Amino acid sequence: MLTESEPTLNCCPDAPERIILQGAWIAHRLAKAHRLDELQKTLNNLQQQPGRIWDLRQLTGLDHLGAQLLWRSWGRTLPQQLLCTEQHEGLFRRLSQLHPDQYPPPVKARLTPLMQLGSGVITFFHHAGDMAVLLGQLVLDLMQFIRHPLRGPWKEISANVYRMGAQAMGITALVGILIGIVLSYLSAQQLRTFGGDLFIVNILGMSIIRELGPMLAAILVAGRSGSAITAQLGVMRVTEELDAMRVMGIPHGFRLIMPKVLALAIAMPLIVIWTDLMALAGGMISAQALLGMTPEFFIYKLPEAVPILNYWIGLLKGVTFGILIALIACHFGLRIEPNTESLGKGTTSSVVSAITLVIIADAIFAIIFSKVGY
Known part of the structure; x- marks a missing residue:
């Protein structure tokens, strides 16, 4: 089993137009590495440069969060030159079938005055105990x-x-x-x-x-x-x-x-x-x-x-x-x-x-x- 490594994004020295993705682009690795914002900025810069070759064959892991990160940077469409496994391609295909309007809106917790009163009473009794x-x-x-x-x-x-x-x-x-x-x-x-x-x-x-x-x-x-x-x-x-x-x-x-x-x-x-x-x-x-x-x-x-x-x-x-x-x-x-x-x-x-x-x-x-x- 391959060991999960830090998610990276590099240009190939022999072919600068080729972008090589390595490591595990999965949720807990992206959060643990604290590089989500940095990777997002790099992807946004590469989005302005068409004609790139995206090589995903060296990825040790790719989940929904990593795929969403790449999918949005590609403008919600597959790039013309993409090198990846069938499993990764199927993940991007499922993302292409999901319309932006179908994304569920974030659910905001609404506390009624009665619920706020009950929460305050429960907190009071916890402190009292x-x-x-x-x-x-x-x-x-x-x-x-x-x-x-x-x-x-x-x-x-x-x-x-x-x-x-x-x-x-x-x-x-x-x-x-x-x-x-x-x-x-x-x-x-x-x-x-x-x-x-x-x-x-x-x-x-x-x-x-x-x-x-x-x-x-x-x-x-x-x-x-x-x-x-x-x-x-x-x-x-x-x-x-x-x-x-x-x-x-x-x-x-x-x-x-x-x-x-x-x-x-x-x-x-x-x-x-x-x-x-x-x-x-x-x-x-x-x-x-x-x-x-x-x-x-x-x-x-x-x-x-x-x-x-x-x-x-x-x-x-x-x-x-x-x-x-x-x-x-x-x-x-x-x-x-x-x-x-x-x-x-x-x-x-x-x-x-x-x-x-x-x-x-x-x-x-x-x-x-x-x-x-x-």
Whole structure:
């Protein structure tokens, strides 16, 4: 049996008008060689030069795709000088009997609104099932970690706390100060109209400590650390590092998932405190500039204006948001297929889903604690 070789198209050195086709002009060889466009261009150039002798006797294989490629370059008619086997000639004869109008038009998939809704529901339940499995595995890994703390991934946890917490202090401080200044400026404009300058402490304290601080920190961490987690796991999937870990008996959950979840659960409350301080500092700067309120008076009135329970609610939000962001990021990272396109889509979906889930969780907190802390 002849071995299939790469499809080629050459001119005979002794007779330049003679075109010799060699190799296997079949579908998977043409696709594997990535030469389909190159061969198409060469055939189109030869089409402008009549009087050529086409020698197909050295072909090791010719299927419908290769025959169609030649047939179209010949103008849907056999050349005057064609050297080929009877089998190949019969293939071209069948193509000549097929009228161009008889080619079936490409079928376009049409999704009705109901089908799109059903597809979305099925996809949602697939994600929910995978998240349930991931959460269950996390609980088992935490139980193992509690039973054998000395064997735990302490280095991974500390490294993730540093990357997700300490290295995020710069951006959270900048955004916190700017949000504090903007919120204080807008509030001061309205309060000055009604003579309620002192209530700016209440507005800034309640809005930042209870709502804006945890939300800003969570959104920034989701965009910064959540995308990094998804990209890291996705690259490990593309480079087959996850498969190598499985072969070596290293559990993904215990060494990859659990350290990231614990790190964000520890780092997020600290980031929330840092963001609150920076936002309140920006509010104090703006209040002093617009209303003449000294920072000492602002700090003195803050505990009276904001009950301590709101502070603990904000920290509880930070822990919850951190766990949610880590789980969502790991979930999408493990679902990435071994190609670069899936990596980009998975990272984008991870960030969008994490921010959406954080907002939903914040709304649930607002309903549960609607009568607490005021």
